[in-house]
Amino acid sequence: MSDNPVDVRDGLATGARKLLARAAAAETCAYRSLVVATDDFFLPEEQRLDERTRSAMAVLLRGLVETVEAEIREHSxxxxxxxxESVLAQALANDTAPVLARLSRSGLLRDPELMTELMARVRQELVGNALPMQGAVDPERPSLINRFVQHPDRVVSAGAMAVLIAESRRRGSPESGQLSQTELPAELHHRLVWWVAAAIRERVADAAEGAFDALDQALSDAATRSLSAYDEGDRLEATAMRFAAAIDAQRQELPQLLVESLGDRRIVLFNALLAHALGVSYSLTRDIVLDPVGDRLWLALRALELSRDTVAKIGYALCEADPRRDLESFADTLDAIASIGAGEARAALSPMKLNPDYRAAVLALGRAGGAE
Structure with a gap:
């Protein structure tokens, strides 16, 4: 007879329950995978992300999360x-597993506003990099932004230099692969910081034991420090808008500046110049420029009284850079675009100048449906 009797049946029952639980979880997981695969299969081709955009989105999202995570971990x-709290500090330092996977599983990163911003940023970058490079008529002439750096007006020259600095910061560090900062709108940056802090807390919770208060305080202080150091005004888009305002291009100057900014592959500057001329926000102008249909953009260009030749140059450059655009279709409609009167175009675009929150509410109500 054994000195340590154990009821084998209890062990078998426990093992069976675990096996049944795992099987049930696997069945649920398989069903969810089927739903995702089915949705993906029936997604219209024009709405499907191409591999280039999907890959760029993954790289950007990883870079944003890891940049915030590294800052919070180090200071905490x-x-x-x-x-x-040396033991807890060591546990935090030794925990090298990134929190991106946890945030992805949580669904927090599916935030519509965050995804809207990241998608626009990625597409803006891809289109900007793919723009056809146009050599200057005079090869000795500096590029558009470099000419303004040398401008005698100190406000203009400082604005141009700020754009160059912001461009460099946006590219991040090639050695570490991390970004200098997230370059997100302030509200989105705030959300991301707190999500990352919460995910780090969860990862080192076991090591905290009775020191949860110390851990929470350190993570909260580190997150607050990150938020207080963040300046939304340093974003590339914000510096480009200030630069566009400093230039304040007149009607006869604007066409050449727009064409040349695209020729220099500076789509952010193009968007800023266009936004300032139209008197609307950068984000709205970016949406208009990146829309492959292009109708709103052609109306915007005509509202600014740009000539057929200028519209053709801008349209050609964007069609060459964005595979979603149809160059032949644009060529076929160019005469119709040029025939639109400036006043007619401005009237059609007048809703763009409404209060952004009011305009968003109108659009949201329209999407919701249910009208009598």
Missing amino acids: TRLLASRG
Whole structure:
């Protein structure tokens, strides 16, 4: 007879329950996978992300999360060490598994506003990089932005230099692969910081044991520090808008500036110049420029009284850079675009100048349906 009797049936029952639970979870997981695969199969081709965009989105999202995570981890570790929580500080420092996967599983990163911003940013970058490079008539002449750096007006020259600095910051560090900062609108940056802090907390919760208060305080302080140091005005888009305002291009100057900014592959500057001339926000203008249908863009260009030749140059450059655009279709409609009167175009675009929140509410109500 055994000195340590164990009821084998209890062990078998426990093992069976675990097996049944895993089987049920697997069945649920398989069903969810089927739903996702089915949705993907029936997605219209024009709405499907191409591999280039999908890959760029993944790289950008990873870079944003890892940039915030590295900052919060480093400062939290220093705070815990300085507060006598050396064991917890070591656990935080040794936990090298990134939190991106956890945030992805949580569904938080599916935030519509965040995804809208990231998608627009990725497409803007892809189109900008693919724009056909146009050599200057005079090869000795500096590029558009470099000429303005040398401008005698100090406000204009400082604005041009700020754009160059912001462009460099947007590219991040090629050595570490991390970004200098997220370059997100302030509200989205705030959300991301707190999500990352919460995910880090979850990862080191086991090591915290009875020191949860110390861990929470350190992570909260580190997140608050990150938020206080963030300046939305440093974003590339914001600096480009300030630069466009400093130039304040007149009607006869604008066409050449728009064409040349695309020729220099500076689509952010193109968007900013266009937004300032139209008197609307950068984000709205970016949406108009990136829309492959192009109707709103052609109306915007005609509202600014741009000539047929200028519209043709802009349209050709964007069609060459964006595979979603149809160059032949644009060529076929060019005469119709040029025939639109400036006043008629401005009237058609007048809703764009409504209060952004009011306009968003009108659009949201329209999408919701249910009207009598």
